[in-house]
Amino acid sequence: xxxxxxxxxxxxxxxxxxxxxxxxxxxxxxxxxxxxxxxxxxxxxxxxxxxxxxxxxxxxxxxxxxxxxxxxxxxxxxxxxxxxxxxxxxxxxxxxxxxxxxxxxxxxxxxxxxxxxxxxxxxxxxxxxxxxxxxxxxxxxxxxxxxxxxxxxxxxxxxxxxxxxx
Amino acid sequence: xxxxxxxxxxxxxxxxxxxxxxxxxxxxxxxxxxxxxxxxxxxxxxxxxxxxxxxxxxxxxxxxxxxxxxxxxxxxxxxxxxxxxxxxxxxxxxxxxxxxxxxxxxxxxxxxxxxxxxxxxxxxxxxxxxxxxxxxxxxxxxxxxxxxxxxxxxxxxxxxxxxxxxxxxxxxxxxxxxxxxxxxxxxxxxxxxxxxxxxxxxxxxxxxxxxxxxxxxxxxxxxxxxxxxxxxxxxxxxxxxxxxxxxxxxxxxxxxxxxxxx
Numbered sequence: 307x308x309x310x311x312x313x314x315x316x317x318x319x320x321x322x323x324x325x326x327x328x329x330x331x332x333x334x335x336x337x338x339x340x341x342x343x344x345x346x347x348x349x350x351x352x353x354x355x356x357x358x359x360x361x362x363x364x365x366x367x368x369x370x371x372x373x374x375x376x377x378x379x380x381x382x383x384x385x386x387x388x389x390x391x392x393x394x395x396x397x398x399x400x401x402x403x404x405x406x407x408x409x410x411x412x413x414x415x416x417x418x419x420x421x422x423x424x425x426x427x428x429x430x431x432x433x434x435x436x437x438x439x440x441x442x443x444x445x446x447x448x449x450x451x452x453x454x455x456x457x458x459x460x461x462x463x464x465x466x467x468x469x470x471x472x
Numbered sequence: 473x474x475x476x477x478x479x480x481x482x483x484x485x486x487x488x489x490x491x492x493x494x495x496x497x498x499x500x501x502x503x504x505x506x507x508x509x510x511x512x513x514x515x516x517x518x519x520x521x522x523x524x525x526x527x528x529x530x531x532x533x534x535x536x537x538x539x540x541x542x543x544x545x546x547x548x549x550x551x552x553x554x555x556x557x558x559x560x561x562x563x564x565x566x567x568x569x570x571x572x573x574x575x576x577x578x579x580x581x582x583x584x585x586x587x588x589x590x591x592x593x594x595x596x597x598x599x600x601x602x603x604x605x606x607x608x609x610x611x612x613x614x615x616x617x618x619x620x621x622x623x624x625x626x627x628x629x630x631x632x633x634x635x636x637x638x639x640x641x642x643x644x645x646x647x648x649x650x651x652x653x654x655x656x657x658x659x660x661x662x663x664x665x666x667x668x669x670x671x672x673x674x675x676x677x678x679x680x681x682x683x684x685x686x687x688x689x690x691x692x693x694x695x696x697x698x699x700x701x702x703x704x705x706x707x708x709x710x711x712x713x714x715x716x717x718x719x720x721x722x723x724x725x726x727x728x729x730x731x732x733x734x
Contacts, residue, residue: 312602352477355619355628356620356625357619357620357621359620359621360611362620363609365611367617367619370630372628372630372685375685376687376690402685404628404690405734453625455627455733455734456733456734457622457731457733458733458734462622462731463620463627470564
């Protein structure tokens with residue numbers, strides 16, 4: 307009986323001793339991960355127009371794949387980083403594709419280095435912004451950007467761009 | 473004969489009366505901001521510096537439809553300052569509003585609006601200008617539509633012809649479907665034609681659906697600084713006559729006003 311008591315006591319102590327907070331890795335990637343993964347040369351592989359008015363009103367005809375109407379797939383974008391991996395320069399080579407931003411070269415930056423949502427392109431005081439879509443597939447070589455067109459702050463029309471790493 | 477003359481006089485006077493009013497955008501829902509531009513030339517308010525709007529909803533509709541005066545109206549003999557129209561030129565006045573806000577009614581309750589212009593004390597006024605319809609917030613299937621519903625001159629636009637929804641027999645039977653496009657600039661008071669493209673071959677997406685997609689700057693040559701304010705589209709094609717010969721037919725012209733994004 308005494309032995310059982312000792313065994314129970316030892317088990318309780320071992321259990322309590324073993325209950326320590328476990329250290330988990332970060333849920334989002336470190337800033338180097340996303341920013342470094344975004345850097346490189348990307349080809350535009352899909353363009354979708356989304357009618358936000360139809361989406362919010364629950365109407366049919368919410369979106370349209372316009373990739374093949376004009377040669378969007380000729381467009382290539384390159385995001386470069388400096389030696390420390392921070393965003394530096396970008397170039398957009400449109401080929402015969404309609405333009406997706408107002409600038410074709412300059413510098414790029416992000417609003418949040420750990421979880422970026424907005425990419426700002428700048429050149430000689432001019433700026434153009436693009437919104438980042440899901441970056442869950444960055445590791446698989448897919449990258450999504452959005453361009454939103456607004457009236458008095460309300461998003462009316464969205465262009466969704468899918469890029470594939472070259 | 474007397475009736476005919478009276479009818480012509482009535483139509484002409486109605487046309488002239490409406491010619492004084494411009495709405496921007498041309499089509500709008502009860503949740504959109506609308507700018508009324510009124511030319512009071514030839515009315516009792518011509519030459520007046522301070523003009524006030526007196527605006528009302530659901531004019532000339534059955535009694536069960538709720539009608540309201542604009543919240544900015546004030547009293548007839550003492551218009552509120554919020555009802556003062558902005559003078560933008562000689563005899564030209566503008567007023568901006570959003571239907572749901574101005575009338576305090578839901579989009580479902582708002583069918584149309586009308587207005588008149590007056591002096592603050594109500595001793596002078598114009599005639600009524602009405603009715604101007606609000607676009608529904610629910611989707612209404614129509615034989616012609618555009619995607620997206622709002623765009624500007626830089627956007628990809630697709631015009632559609634749903635042949636199964638056509639009510640005209642010729643349009644129901646039309647084949648070899650093409651489309652005409654006409655683009656207009658921002659000239660005032662009347663936008664001028666910038667370019668016309670005719671007989672553009674459509675894509676037959678199914679047996680009942682035809683479409684044509686374009687970006688204006690890819691389709692027409694725009695000189696630097698040209699601002700497009702609207703375009704029209706018209707589907708055309710052929711039908712067979714009694715002898716089996718092709719006869720050209722054309723649908724109605726539909727106007728699409730560009731949205732100024734900001």
